[in-house]
Amino acid sequence: MSAPTVTPPRPRARAWGDVPRRRPRRTPHGARPPARTGARARRVAGLAAGLAGLALAGSGLGLLLAGAGLVAGPLAPLLLVLAPVLVVLAWRRSDLVVPIVALTLPLGHVGAGPVDLVQLVTALGAVAVLAPAAARLDWRLPPWPVAVPLGLFLVVAALATPRARDADLAFRLDVQLLLLVLLVVAVLTGVRTTTQLTRVVVGLLVAGAASSAWALVASGPTESFYGGGVVTGRAVGVFSQPNELGLFSAVLLVLALGVGLGSASPRLRATGLVAAGLLVAALGVSLSRGAWFGALAGVVALAVLVAPTRRSLLRLGAGLVVVVGALGLLGVGPLGQVLDRVASVGEAGANPYDQRPLIWAEGLRLVAEAPLLGHGPGGYFLEAASDSLRSGVVLEVEHAHHLLLNTAVEFGLVGLGALLVLVAGLGAGLLRARRATATLPPAAEVRLLPGVLAAALVPVLAHGMLDYPLRNPVVLTTVWLVLAALVAACEHARATAPTPTQETR
Structure with a gap:
């Protein structure tokens, strides 16, 4: 019997994807491969060249910014x-x-x-x-009830400008009006969803909170005369005078309350409530009775238009009255001047510096002189100052202290009609939006925002019956941003309305 044949062992087969290992090449101790040394040298040279380029670019940018600051100002x-x-x-x-x-x-x-x-x-x-x-040929224009009065405003301003005594001032106001109309178109074009619209609202609330905080920090001691009819040292913040701070705070306070009390989002509610606390404090230290009246009218409109806020507004209002009354009786802080200002509303005749009766009478006379197109943008001050000597008094005011009267003086009855048509167009858009979203939950943002934004514009009309603080570009831009957001919110609400086919199903 022969011996079995011994088969030598076969090498182990490599698994799929295995790569055979190679022995590393031995390099003499202390020596480096010439390829790696060259690559590292190139990297070091490239880094040095990049740093040198950044240094030159930074120097050039610094010189450019410094030159721009010297020529056009620090901003x-x-x-x-x-x-x-x-x-x-x-x-x-x-x-x-x-x-x-x-x-x-x-x-x-x-x-x-x-x-x-x-x-x-x-x-x-x-x-x-x-x-x-x-x-992209993708502009979005306002609906015709808003677009027609806006276009009419531009036409009337162009026709009334040659009649203005100060052509440079009239031209500046015309450019500002054109920019604000373009801002409305830009908001409608760039803001197309509820999320994007919410970002605009949050931006307004953050801006309002920051301005209010600065007004509170910069406010100083006040002193009242004539039973609170005249108060010196009132807070102004970043504005030129207290009534501008008051209207700015009143508009954004109503917006903050609507978002903080009616939204279903916890973050949005917190943002609104924090902003509302700062804004109500700034509104108080402004000591602007017209702004207080406007804020009260806006809160009432908010309760009527936005149902989820009614119960909370009643609780907050009652608590605020109790706290303010208690602190006022104790004489804590500036609440004494606040209460004096509130009490002085019914005693307007006690203030010899209140020129509103004379200002309004002068405005009516100016409307009668140029009833159709008015005296041109910004024309009230020059016309009144030049003719007020007939009554023995020199007026040192820039406007008619009344929204409708000032519009009629500068743009005539045609401009006043355009303003009233614009208000009616905004109201019609709000009604259509409410009908389109009637089946949605009350706290849904697409249903909530139109009512909140509409209520935020009510202080402008209410305060406008006593004053006209819209000469300040910050206040004016804020009002137009809220107006543009309202138009965008109404258009988006209408876009969410169910089609007739869906209603049948």
Whole structure:
């Protein structure tokens, strides 16, 4: 019997994907491969060249910003940085441009070269949204009940400008009006969803909270005369006078209360309530009776238009009255002047410095002189100051202290009619939006925001019966941003309405 044949062992087969290991090449101790040494040298040289380029670019940018600051003012460097940001957002995220415009409001009524900062930012924002939309042929215009009075405003302003005594002032006001109308179109074009609209509202609330905080920090001691009819040392914040701070706070306070008490989002509620606390404090230290009246009218409108806020508003109102009354009796803080101002509303004749009767009489006379197209934008001050000597009194006011009367003086009865048609158009849009969202939950943002934004505009009309603080570009831009957001909210609510086919099903 032969011996079995011994088969040598076969090498182990490699698994799928195994790579045979190679022995590392031995390099003499202390020596480096020439290829790796060359690569590292190139990296070091590239890094040095990059740092040198950054240094040169930084030096050039610093010289550019410094030169712009010397020529156009200290805010020009900020604008040079903001402009590229808006350009990038214009092509990538145009919906963020409008919230950025809202966030620049706390910078206040400051100059940026020949114009105000808020006007320049408004122009940049409108261009940043509308230029890419025009390239895509994707503009969105307001509905005709809003577009017609806005267009009529522009036509009347152009026709009334040659009649103005100060052509430069009239031209500036015309440009501002055109920018604000373009801002409305930009909001409708760039803000197309409820989420994007909510960002605009949050931007307004953050701007209001920041401005209120500054007003509270910068406020000083006050002194009242004539039973509270005249108070010195009133807070102004970033504005020119207390009534402008008051109207700004009243508008955004109603907006903050509507969001904070009616929204279903916890974050949005917290943002609204924090902003409302700061805004109500700023409204109080402004000691503006017209703004208080406007805020009260806005809160009443909010309770009527937005049902989820009614019970909370009653509780907050009762608590606020109790706290203010108790602290006022104890004489804590500036509440004594607040109560004196409230009590002085019914004693207007006790204040010899209140020129409203004379101002309104002068305004009616100016309307009778030019009833059709008025005296041109900004014409009240020059016309009244030149003719008030007939009654032996010189007026030192810039406006007619009345929204409707000032509009009639500067734009005639045609301009006043355009304003009333605009208010009616906004009301009609709100009614259509409420009908379109009647089947949605009351706290749904698409149903909540139109009512809240409409209530936020009520203080403008109520305060406008006693004063006209819309000469300040920050206040004016804030009001127009709320107006544009209201139009966008109503249009979006109408877009969510069920079709007839869906209703049949």
